[in-house]
Amino acid sequence: MAHDERRLQVLRAIVQDYVSTNDPVGSKALAERHDLGVSPATIRNDMAVLEEQGYITQPHTSAGRVPTDKGYRLFVDRLSAVKPLSVAEKRAIERFLDGALDLHDILSRTVRLLAQLTHQVAVVQYPTLSRSAVRHLELVQVATARLLLVLITDTGRVEQRLVDCPVDVDHDDVADLRALLNQTFAGAKLADAAGLVPDLLETAPPHLRRLVAAVSAALVETLVEPGEDRLVIGGTANLARVAVDFPGSLRPLLEALEEQVVVLRLISEVDTGGTVLVRIGEENAHEALSGASVVSVGYGSGDHALGGLGIVGPTRMDYPTNMAAVRAVARYVGQILAES
Amino acid sequence: MAHDERRLQVLRAIVQDYVSTNDPVGSKALAERHDLGVSPATIRNDMAVLEEQGYITQPHTSAGRVPTDKGYRLFVDRLSAVKPLSVAEKRAIERFLDGALDLHDILSRTVRLLAQLTHQVAVVQYPTLSRSAVRHLELVQVATARLLLVLITDTGRVEQRLVDCPVDVDHDDVADLRALLNQTFAGAKLADAAGLVPDLLETAPPHLRRLVAAVSAALVETLVEPGEDRLVIGGTANLARVAVDFPGSLRPLLEALEEQVVVLRLISEVDTGGTVLVRIGEENAHEALSGASVVSVGYGSGDHALGGLGIVGPTRMDYPTNMAAVRAVARYVGQILAES
DNA sequence: ACTGGCACTCTGTCCGCGCGAGTGCCAGCG
DNA sequence: CGCTGGCACTCGCGCGGACAGAGTGCCAGT
Numbered sequence: 001m002a003h004d005e006r007r008l009q010v011l012r013a014i015v016q017d018y019v020s021t022n023d024p025v026g027s028k029a030l031a032e033r034h035d036l037g038v039s040p041a042t043i044r045n046d047m048a049v050l051e052e053q054g055y056i057t058q059p060h061t062s063a064g065r066v067p068t069d070k071g072y073r074l075f076v077d078r079l080s081a082v083k084p085l086s087v088a089e090k091r092a093i094e095r096f097l098d099g100a101l102d103l104h105d106i107l108s109r110t111v112r113l114l115a116q117l118t119h120q121v122a123v124v125q126y127p128t129l130s131r132s133a134v135r136h137l138e139l140v141q142v143a144t145a146r147l148l149l150v151l152i153t154d155t156g157r158v159e160q161r162l163v164d165c166p167v168d169v170d171h172d173d174v175a176d177l178r179a180l181l182n183q184t185f186a187g188a189k190l191a192d193a194a195g196l197v198p199d200l201l202e203t204a205p206p207h208l209r210r211l212v213a214a215v216s217a218a219l220v221e222t223l224v225e226p227g228e229d230r231l232v233i234g235g236t237a238n239l240a241r242v243a244v245d246f247p248g249s250l251r252p253l254l255e256a257l258e259e260q261v262v263v264l265r266l267i268s269e270v271d272t273g274g275t276v277l278v279r280i281g282e283e284n285a286h287e288a289l290s291g292a293s294v295v296s297v298g299y300g301s302g303d304h305a306l307g308g309l310g311i312v313g314p315t316r317m318d319y320p321t322n323m324a325a326v327r328a329v330a331r332y333v334g335q336i337l338a339e340s
Numbered sequence: 341m342a343h344d345e346r347r348l349q350v351l352r353a354i355v356q357d358y359v360s361t362n363d364p365v366g367s368k369a370l371a372e373r374h375d376l377g378v379s380p381a382t383i384r385n386d387m388a389v390l391e392e393q394g395y396i397t398q399p400h401t402s403a404g405r406v407p408t409d410k411g412y413r414l415f416v417d418r419l420s421a422v423k424p425l426s427v428a429e430k431r432a433i434e435r436f437l438d439g440a441l442d443l444h445d446i447l448s449r450t451v452r453l454l455a456q457l458t459h460q461v462a463v464v465q466y467p468t469l470s471r472s473a474v475r476h477l478e479l480v481q482v483a484t485a486r487l488l489l490v491l492i493t494d495t496g497r498v499e500q501r502l503v504d505c506p507v508d509v510d511h512d513d514v515a516d517l518r519a520l521l522n523q524t525f526a527g528a529k530l531a532d533a534a535g536l537v538p539d540l541l542e543t544a545p546p547h548l549r550r551l552v553a554a555v556s557a558a559l560v561e562t563l564v565e566p567g568e569d570r571l572v573i574g575g576t577a578n579l580a581r582v583a584v585d586f587p588g589s590l591r592p593l594l595e596a597l598e599e600q601v602v603v604l605r606l607i608s609e610v611d612t613g614g615t616v617l618v619r620i621g622e623e624n625a626h627e628a629l630s631g632a633s634v635v636s637v638g639y640g641s642g643d644h645a646l647g648g649l650g651i652v653g654p655t656r657m658d659y660p661t662n663m664a665a666v667r668a669v670a671r672y673v674g675q676i677l678a679e680s
Numbered sequence: 681a682c683t684g685g686c687a688c689t690c691t692g693t694c695c696g697c698g699c700g701a702g703t704g705c706c707a708g709c710g
Numbered sequence: 711c712g713c714t715g716g717c718a719c720t721c722g723c724g725c726g727g728a729c730a731g732a733g734t735g736c737c738a739g740t
Binding site: 061 | 681682683684685688689690691
Binding site for chain 3: 366384387
């Protein structure tokens with residue numbers, strides 16, 4: 001129906017204007033700034049309906065309207081066109097990520113890039129181990145019965161772990177063990193590594209068996225270690241810019257950001273298909289984020305996600321632009337990680 | 341002279357009261373809350389002198405007095421007694437740092453601990469590489485002409501670096517190179533590593549020479565790479581609590597904190613002797629920190645410092661307590677690192 | 681179904697005013 | 711000579727009222 005259609009246009013216009021001006025938007029201003037083809041009075045009627053349906057609300061009796069979480073939700077789902085990035089932005093992405101030296105460098109550049117593009121707080125999850133594959137295992141003897149196990153993944157991540165051996169080992173043992181480990185695990189997904197251990201134990205020469213058991217136990221432990229899911233966070237300074245959008249104070253939000261586990265849960269709950277996920281206001285389970293929105297997406301090479309990245313900001317944010325930025329950055333990061 | 345002595349008592353009282361109440365303090369309140377043995381009128385005279393000398397100032401003609409940077413400086417240098425930590429605080433330190441798993445874990449626990457003890461932003465510098473020694477070098481081939489160089493130090497730090505090779509390499513080359521590198525560098529202080537390169541180039545077999553040059557160049561770069569001096573920052577949420585102390589906005593400060601190099605310079609300029617360094621307001625070279633104070637100290641095992649740590653907060657802070665906390669935490673961290 | 685007009689409501693702001701805190705100065709006292 | 715009580719003065723802050731402006735809902739007209 002033409003009616004409903006126009007009402008949605010009105011909602012879209014309200015969201016757009018409110019996002020850019022931060023003032024509650026009234027019927028008159030709306031009629032002036034948009035070609036809706038109708039008079040302010042008509043818009044007022046539409047707005048009354050939109051308010052009744054819960055898409056918008058007015059801060060005080062005699063102020064303009066402001067989108068509700070539900071209004072933003074509808075806007076994101078049905079009213080916003082994907083906003084292509086500008087050439088300058090694309091160039092910025094390439095320039096930023098080119099020449100990264102190592103994994104940490106890639107991720108910290110990514111987070112700065114994302115913060116700069118969106119003017120929000122940016123969050124990047126370290127690639128989870130379980131979905132990557134073993135590139136190489138290295139053993140270094142640090143004492144007669146103590147080895148340092150270093151795991152290098154195909155995403156360039158390096159994990160280390162001290163292993164106490166049940167018996168003394170010599171140089172040849174270490175070399176044998178190293179060969180054996182790499183033969184067994186190289187190329188295997190980390191998630192599958194635990195399943196390979198029994199085979200390994202069978203094929204291992206008898207005199208090494210206890211040693212192999214100790215080292216592979218440590219390896220498996222390293223792989224499932226949940227504490228390894230780290231985050232890189234940046235752009236907190238952008239919060240000060242939008243402080244006005246957080247009436248209470250920034251405190252709970254800053255606390256939630258430090259409480260990395262909270263954000264981690266949000267960022268890591270991503271679809272593997274590359275769809276950008278938007279959580280608006282109260283949709284966030286955690287209370288401190290009830291006034292904030294989270295835009296996140298999985299990144300990775302090919303079809304499987306290595307981790308998530310995204311931004312956290314006020315519900316009053318430019319969703320189309322930010323969604324485009326998040327998606328583009330995720331895509332580039334996936335590429336870079338695939339190359340290295 | 342008894343006069344000067346009492347004036348200093350007055351200054352001390354002003355600092356203490358102002359820090360705890362955040363209200364400009366007047367002569368009457370001062371006489372009531374402290375046993376100065378004189379009347380408000382006398383205190384007024386003293387305050388007039390202190391103001392003339394630049395130790396205090398009044399926000400408006402008819403308000404109480406507030407310490408200036410110079411006033412805080414005098415307070416820190418001559419008026420504050422070292423405040424011993426409470427038993428609970430000492431226990432908190434031990435509990436916090438016990439059971440840390442690896443270097444990253446130690447440092448992130450440290451920064452949270454420090455933030456919690458001082459209610460300020462805490463900053464911890466990663467141990468600098470240059471004073472540790474090479475334990476092992478590992479090479480992994482990730483493409484026909486691309487190697488991943490992994491450096492393991494005796495402080496348990498692992499550094500990685502991608503190396504583009506001038507020529508294609510095969511598996512044997514990598515093995516030879518690995519042996520050669522370890523033979524040359526193992527046990528060497530990182531600071532001395534650069535000096536070993538010429539020797540290495542001479543002894544290298546001719547067909548590997550270009551390769552060796554590339555890899556050792558990368559290695560040296562990794563060692564001197566100033567970007568490796570990383571920071572862990574925490575407790576930014578505490579800034580929100582003291583937002584009232586930063587009249588403009590938190591923004592420049594948050595930006596400076598993200599601009600890690602600025603903070604790094606402050607934190608790393610520490611005395612190796614374990615003296616706590618306090619920089620007050622304008623004493624900080626960087627403009628964004630002109631309203632803030634930095635309390636820092638070097639940490640390390642034995643006599644040489646591995647890095648710095650400290651806090652950043654408003655000039656109106658509890659210096660004695662914070663200085664004690666910073667020093668205590670540095671001491672414990674030094675111990676922990678020495679053990680591991 | 682849309683439009684123009686109109687009365688109404690409410691907020692943000694400006695102004696003026698009085699209060700209170702705090703000061704500087706001065707004369708007096710030990 | 712230093713301290714003290716008293717006093718006049720200044721100035722920021724908070725309160726209340728008036729006011730303009732923006733925005734709304736409703737209604738009658740086209």
